[in-house]
Amino acid sequence: MHLTLEFGGGLELLCKSVKIHEVDVDTKSGEDKLTMKDLLSWIQANVIKERPEMFMKGDSVRPGVLVLVNDCDWELSGNLDTTLEEKDVVVFISTLHGG
Amino acid sequence: MEGGDATRARRATVRLCSICNQRKAALKRPKTLEQICRECFYVVFEDEIHRTIVDNHLFKPGERVAIGASGGKDSTVLAYVLSELNRRHNYGLDLFLLSVDEGITGYRDDSLETVKRNEIQYGLPLKIVSYKTLYGWTMDEIVKAIGLKNNCTFCGVFRRQALDRGAAVMKADKLVTGHNADDMAETILLNILRGDIARLGRCTLITTGEDGPIPRCKPFKYTYEKEIIYTYAYFKKLDYFSTECIYSPNAYRGFAREFIKDLERIRPRAILDIIRSGENFRISSSTKMPEQGTCERCGYISSQKLCKACVLLDGLNRGLPKQGIGRTKGLNKSKDEENKNSSFHSKPCGTLDI
Ligand SMILES: [Zn+2]
Numbered sequence: 347m348h349l350t351l352e353f354g355g356g357l358e359l360l361c362k363s364v365k366i367h368e369v370d371v372d373t374k375s376g377e378d379k380l381t382m383k384d385l386l387s388w389i390q391a392n393v394i395k396e397r398p399e400m401f402m403k404g405d406s407v408r409p410g411v412l413v414l415v416n417d418c419d420w421e422l423s424g425n426l427d428t429t430l431e432e433k434d435v436v437v438f439i440s441t442l443h444g445g
Numbered sequence: 446m447e448g449g450d451a452t453r454a455r456r457a458t459v460r461l462c463s464i465c466n467q468r469k470a471a472l473k474r475p476k477t478l479e480q481i482c483r484e485c486f487y488v489v490f491e492d493e494i495h496r497t498i499v500d501n502h503l504f505k506p507g508e509r510v511a512i513g514a515s516g517g518k519d520s521t522v523l524a525y526v527l528s529e530l531n532r533r534h535n536y537g538l539d540l541f542l543l544s545v546d547e548g549i550t551g552y553r554d555d556s557l558e559t560v561k562r563n564e565i566q567y568g569l570p571l572k573i574v575s576y577k578t579l580y581g582w583t584m585d586e587i588v589k590a591i592g593l594k595n596n597c598t599f600c601g602v603f604r605r606q607a608l609d610r611g612a613a614v615m616k617a618d619k620l621v622t623g624h625n626a627d628d629m630a631e632t633i634l635l636n637i638l639r640g641d642i643a644r645l646g647r648c649t650l651i652t653t654g655e656d657g658p659i660p661r662c663k664p665f666k667y668t669y670e671k672e673i674i675y676t677y678a679y680f681k682k683l684d685y686f687s688t689e690c691i692y693s694p695n696a697y698r699g700f701a702r703e704f705i706k707d708l709e710r711i712r713p714r715a716i717l718d719i720i721r722s723g724e725n726f727r728i729s730s731s732t733k734m735p736e737q738g739t740c741e742r743c744g745y746i747s748s749q750k751l752c753k754a755c756v757l758l759d760g761l762n763r764g765l766p767k768q769g770i771g772r773t774k775g776l777n778k779s780k781d782e783e784n785k786n787s788s789f790h791s792k793p794c795g796t797l798d799i
């Protein structure tokens with residue numbers, strides 16, 4: 347599944363200062379569905395290069411990270427249970443940096 | 446990044462905005478838990494800030510107002526919202542952006558670029574004041590004189606006063622900063638943890654320093670950081686960056702920050718409730734409060750004869766740069782030294798002193 351990931355607010359520093367990542371994520375065999383929960387562990391393993399604790403806490407993003415799926419607050423689509431589709435755009439913005 | 450095509454409509458969880466009932470909801474407001482669309486969000490977001498400004502009589506027509514601009518998200522959104530509201534509601538304010546250049550080689554280049562873009566985008570004049578102008582020393586020169594180990598004391602003290610001093614140099618009547626509701630909740634919590642009753646009493650005020658030369662106010666006092674970030678994400682293409690001190694992040698404040706964010710996730714109203722609690726604390730009349738006076742040398746508020754910046758500067762200028770770090774000796778030894786030193790030590794660099 348092809349997705350566009352964007353990191354901002356300092357989170358890009360965890361992935362070699364690259365803000366926009368065009369990625370192809372494998373879905374679990376036999377399924378064509380991918381949830382945000384799956385995506386987060388995939389990002390953890392494949393995109394984040396340093397200080398993973400700045401991105402995740404427990405099985406979710408760190409509190410204070412704003413997540414938008416296709417411009418839409420993921421709290422409206424079920425947070426970790428949000429189902430992703432081909433060509434979705436997922437944005438992560440940290441708030442834990444200076445203002 | 447528009448998500449409106451046919452495949453998106455398949456998403457089972459599409460909900461309509463609870464205000465207009467027409468467009469797709471895009472944001473869950475932490476303050477009210479309402480689900481609203483982007484268009485309605487901008488209307489309520491700006492309207493709430495306008496109400497805060499009006500209800501608290503933050504400005505008078507004709508005032509010259511400095512917007513403390515760091516290039517970060519809060520001050521960028523503040524500059525945008527204030528210039529917009531000033532026009533729309535005829536506040537009659539003479540607004541300008543005020544930035545501080547600490548004189549750390551390479552460090553401010555990016556953020557000053559951002560502020561320069563804001564100058565053009567919002568049509569607000571930009572004034573940059575340097576540490577060299579304000580203090581006679583750049584941060585690089587200070588580091589050279591005292592070494593890396595102690596420089597965060599200077600960072601914190603100098604940074605805290607820089608905007609106020611810069612606003613005075615630029616003949617402003619008022620200074621506004623982008624401190625938001627999350628910042629305020631964090632500061633209230635920190636002051637409780639430190640037992641800093643004087644600051645606890647002051648830190649919830651929307652306007653401080655009214656008896657001083659330049660009152661300071663915080664139009665975003667009740668504005669959630671989540672909504673500032675959401676606003677920012679759209680008109681800045683996410684290009685902001687950290688403005689923390691490059692030498693040392695503040696661990697203690699970091700923990701308080703994270704605690705606030707954890708609370709927010711469980712119950713978003715917690716942030717507003719901490720602010721309400723802070724506002725409604727009553728300090729018992731038997732609590733001994735430090736006297737508030739002004740610094741003999743520069744006129745900045747100080748509970749001592751000389752303010753911290755002047756003590757540090759005095760040391761630098763006399764070739765005794767360690768003066769004022771740790772135990773205060775000589776210059777200021779008179780008043781409640783115990784109290785002063787404890788709060789002095791626990792204020793690390795780059796803190797938001799609200
Ligand atoms: Zn709407």
Ligand SMILES: [Zn+2]
Pocket residue numbers: 596597598600601690691692693794795
């Ligand atoms: Zn520092």
Ligand SMILES: [Zn+2]
Pocket residue numbers: 740741742743744745751752753754755756
């Ligand atoms: Zn002074």
